[in-house]
Each structure stands twice: as C-alpha cells, then as structure tokens.
Amino acid sequence: MTAHTLGRLIGRLILGLAAFSAIFPMFWTALNAFKNRVDIVTPTPLFIFEPTLDNFAYVLGRESVFAGLVNSLLISGAAVLIGAVLGLPAAYAIARYPNRWSRDIQFFVLSLRFLPPVAIAIPLMVIWLDFGLYDTRLSMIVTYSLLTLATIIWLSVPAFARVPKEVEEAARVDGYGPYAIFFLIALPIALRSLIGAVAFAFVLVWNEFLIALMLTTSDAKTLPIVASELTQLGRDVPWGILNASVVLLSIPPLLFIGVLSGMLNSAFKRKIQ
Amino acid sequence: MKQKNSLPAVFLTPAMGILAVLALVPTAYAIYISFQNRELSRPDGSFIGFANYIDLFSDRRFVNAIGVSLTWEAVTVGMTLLIAVGLGILLFECVSPRTRNLLALLFLVPVILPRVSAAFVWKFAFHPLYGIATYPYKAITGQPLDLLSNPATALATVALVDVWQWGLFFAVIVLKLLETLPPQPFEAAKLDHARTWEIYAFIALPMLKAPLISLAFVKMIESLRAFDLIYVMTRGGPGIATETLDMYAFSQGFIESGRISYASSMAVLMMIATSIAFTFIWKRVQ
Numbered sequence: 001m002t003a004h005t006l007g008r009l010i011g012r013l014i015l016g017l018a019a020f021s022a023i024f025p026m027f028w029t030a031l032n033a034f035k036n037r038v039d040i041v042t043p044t045p046l047f048i049f050e051p052t053l054d055n056f057a058y059v060l061g062r063e064s065v066f067a068g069l070v071n072s073l074l075i076s077g078a079a080v081l082i083g084a085v086l087g088l089p090a091a092y093a094i095a096r097y098p099n100r101w102s103r104d105i106q107f108f109v110l111s112l113r114f115l116p117p118v119a120i121a122i123p124l125m126v127i128w129l130d131f132g133l134y135d136t137r138l139s140m141i142v143t144y145s146l147l148t149l150a151t152i153i154w155l156s157v158p159a160f161a162r163v164p165k166e167v168e169e170a171a172r173v174d175g176y177g178p179y180a181i182f183f184l185i186a187l188p189i190a191l192r193s194l195i196g197a198v199a200f201a202f203v204l205v206w207n208e209f210l211i212a213l214m215l216t217t218s219d220a221k222t223l224p225i226v227a228s229e230l231t232q233l234g235r236d237v238p239w240g241i242l243n244a245s246v247v248l249l250s251i252p253p254l255l256f257i258g259v260l261s262g263m264l265n266s267a268f269k270r271k272i273q
Numbered sequence: 274m275k276q277k278n279s280l281p282a283v284f285l286t287p288a289m290g291i292l293a294v295l296a297l298v299p300t301a302y303a304i305y306i307s308f309q310n311r312e313l314s315r316p317d318g319s320f321i322g323f324a325n326y327i328d329l330f331s332d333r334r335f336v337n338a339i340g341v342s343l344t345w346e347a348v349t350v351g352m353t354l355l356i357a358v359g360l361g362i363l364l365f366e367c368v369s370p371r372t373r374n375l376l377a378l379l380f381l382v383p384v385i386l387p388r389v390s391a392a393f394v395w396k397f398a399f400h401p402l403y404g405i406a407t408y409p410y411k412a413i414t415g416q417p418l419d420l421l422s423n424p425a426t427a428l429a430t431v432a433l434v435d436v437w438q439w440g441l442f443f444a445v446i447v448l449k450l451l452e453t454l455p456p457q458p459f460e461a462a463k464l465d466h467a468r469t470w471e472i473y474a475f476i477a478l479p480m481l482k483a484p485l486i487s488l489a490f491v492k493m494i495e496s497l498r499a500f501d502l503i504y505v506m507t508r509g510g511p512g513i514a515t516e517t518l519d520m521y522a523f524s525q526g527f528i529e530s531g532r533i534s535y536a537s538s539m540a541v542l543m544m545i546a547t548s549i550a551f552t553f554i555w556k557r558v559q
Contacts, residue, residue: 004469011363012367014363015360015376018360018376018380019376019380022379022437022441023379023382025383025398026382028398028405029390029393043402043411045408086287086291087288089283089288090284093284093285097280110555111552112296114551115296115300115547116497117500118500118519118522118523118526118543119299119540119541119543119544120296122522122526122536122537123298123302123303123305123537124299124302125533126302126306143295146292146296150292178278178279178280179280203385206387207386209388209504210519213504213523227387227389228389228501228504228505242393242397246390246393249389249390250386250390253385253387254382254385254386257382258378260385261378261381264449265449267449268446268449268450269453
C-alpha cells in the first residue's frame, strides 16, 4: 500500500516535471520578449525586471515582419480554404462510397506524406521559375494546397466514417438525395472533428519552413522564414526582438490548441458502450 | 437505389486530379533534372545520365549524411515512443481525470509551436552564456556549457528538442488509447494480484500493439522532416556533425554551389528509399 502511494507520488512528480518542461520554455521566451537587452544578457536569469513593449513595437513596425505576416495569413488561409472545399467532399466519398480503389486512394494520399520535402521543393522551384511564378503568393498557395488537401482528406475520412450510418439511412428514407445528405446531415454531424482537421492543416502550413525557404526570396516570404532570418543576425544579436518575433509566430497555432484537443478527444472516443 | 449515384465521382475527381498533378509533376521533374547537370546560375543543362548518382557514392559528405539521418531516425523515434508510453501510463495511473485533461492540454503546446519557434526557444535556452538550460551547469562549475558547438553533443541536443515536441504529444495519444481499452481484463488481472507494471507489460501494451506501431510509423515520417529544427539550431554544424540528407541536399543545391541536379539526385534517392521502406511497413501494419 505504501509502496503504491509512493509510486503514485513519484509518478505525479514526473508528470509535473514534464508539464513544466512543456510550457516553461515558451513562458521564458514570452518573458524575454518584454525585457530590455541588458536584462536578457545577464549572467543570472532574471525573473523580475522592468517590462518593455519596445521589442514588440520594433518587430511589428518592421516592414519585413509585417509583409511576412500578411503573406503567411493569405497563403495559409487560401491553401486551407482550397484544401477544405475540395478535401472534405473527397473524404466523404472515400468514407461512404467504398469501391475497389478506396484503399489505393487512401494509400496514395498518405504516400504524399512520405515524399521528402526537398524532393518536391527543388523541382517546384525550377517549374515556378520556368512559369515566371517563382516567389509569388500564387505559387505558394498552389504548393501548400498539396499539403492541406492531403492532410484534410487523411484526417476527415475517419471523421465521416464515425457518423452513424442509421442517421443517413433515415434521411434517405425521408427523400434526401446523396448531396443533401452530405451537406445537411453528414457535414453538420461530423463538424467538430472536421474543424479539427482543418485547424490541423492550418497549423501545418503556418509552421511549414523548408518549402517556403526554397520557393520564396523576397515578395512571398512567410513569417517562419522572416523569423529565422532574424535569428541569424550575426554577433550583436537583438535577443529581445528575437524573442518577440518567436512569440508572434507562435500565437496563431496556439489559438487552435482547444480545437485540436477536441479533435483528439473525438477521434479516440471509446467505441464500446 | 437503382439510379447511379454521381456523388463519388463528382466529389473525388477534382481533389484527386489536383493531388495527382501536384505530386506527380514535381516527382517526375525531380527525376528528370537529376539526370542533368543543371545549376542555379545556369538555367540550361545537358543530360549526363547517371553521373550524379555515381558521384554521390564517392561523396564522403553524402555517406556521412546517410549516417546522421539514420541515427536521427533511430534516436528520435525510439526516444519519442519511450517517453510517450512512459508518460501516457503515468497520466492514466497517477492523476484524476480532471488533472489528466489539463496536463493533456499542456502537453500539446510543444508540438503546436512552429518548429522555427521551438528551435529558437531551445537554441537560446542552450546559449552558453545567457541560456536558462545551461545556467545550472554554469552556476555550479563556473564553466560555460556549449552543447550545440560540440560535435559530440550537437545532434543529441537537437534530437532532444524533437523528442520534447513529439514525445509529450504522443503521451497524450497513448493516454487516449489506454482510455479506449475495455476495463475487464485489468480487473481480472488485479484479482489475480498482478502488479501494475505486469498489467501494462503483459495486457495493456500488447492490446495496443497495432496503434503503437502506427504511431512509430507516423513518427518515422515526421522525423524525416526535421530540417527546420536543424537549420535554425546548427545549420548542419559544427562541421557536418548534424548534416542530415535533406540539410546536405539543401546546401548543395542552394547555399554552396547551386548544383540543383546533384541535389535533386540525392532527393530522388531519398524518395525511393522512403517510398520502399514506408510502403513495406504500411502493408505490414495493415
């Protein structure tokens, strides 16, 4: 009994440490974002200091950061929209109308995730250069649509499969056609998981780095690229500005944390009972 | 339903068409340029057959990059799963459902962070002079600790960040998987006075074998995409200690010499290797 209690105590301690490691680094970065340079570059880490908004003002005032933010929002938003409009119906068709190709289609969609990003980015760079579309938002949107489409299909197939068949049968008996069943029955019922899938696709392209690095040079640069350039600023590193830009880059994905956790919960709902 | 239903064709064709074009055209083009001697500064190249591929095998940096990539895969996949299973079981055993949900939410934070952010957060934490992670060592020994500039520790340090991002996330998934298991076998085992670790080792984990293999599979694919972490934290350095295949392909194609065709041949080999490996594993998982 005592051994059991002790075990639980140690287990809780380990979990506490893990939770601490999960959030403390980001908390520390956020704290540093409000510090003056002298408060960051100290031999002893400072928890109490005079906060400043200069770093954020500087970051948001920089033209490159602002342009990166706009690019990221437009490119990620458009790619997610295309992925959702085309991907959700496709996922529904795969889930509800299985045929002899369904497994192959699913494997094809998954296999797109195996492709090393370099293998895609190099030829795409050459192709976009040839089309005169290199370093444009359009080429980035098209490229990212590949990512969002594959991801949304992959995550939405199980979400549609979990919609009870009986509900759709009942609607059919009531005279609903196949399209009406999709839009009026399946889509609303699966909505929570579908929003999760779409949010995940957004986080994925918002965070994407390698393809953006290779396919943009100035006009269509996304925020991760701009942020990474700030981190390479030679000797006299503006640490506060760096921390502020990292915080800024991380806010949009973190906004989706509730949605993503909801998607996990519905994906792993106990099937028996 | 006698009438033929148009929905599958209408819903599937556009998405599959776009995916096929977007995936197959670059793939075919990658193979096409890998047989040329195209460079960034010279748009026109000529066909040189398999020369790029042959050159690769006498390229010591390429061989090194294969080694780094394989080490990276083994370390990050292994550690992620170990941490995920360990923390997942602790979450299931040691805390109340409410605390469990709160912790699960916190454990999602690292994986949602952009990799560039995660990489920078830790790069600064490991800074030899001002880093919070190296501070305890510096305070005790009086010496700065520079893990990222040391060839012996650089790869492990970057791997730590990857495992931090994925291990905590997978712990949440392991927890959810444990929650879906039927409770009867556990109760039976408890009646037989099985110890807790025995219940997990002999009942729970074997029941979860298939999903755990799928998790390993997902992590193997994700580990191949660690470019951003390595790029921001070490840029392949010190020397070539953390230069993975995609990092090397990138520096050959863009930073150093602009040899796109050479980089492309490397990418094609990676593509073939991963396709074969993952198709094989996928068929076994199914």
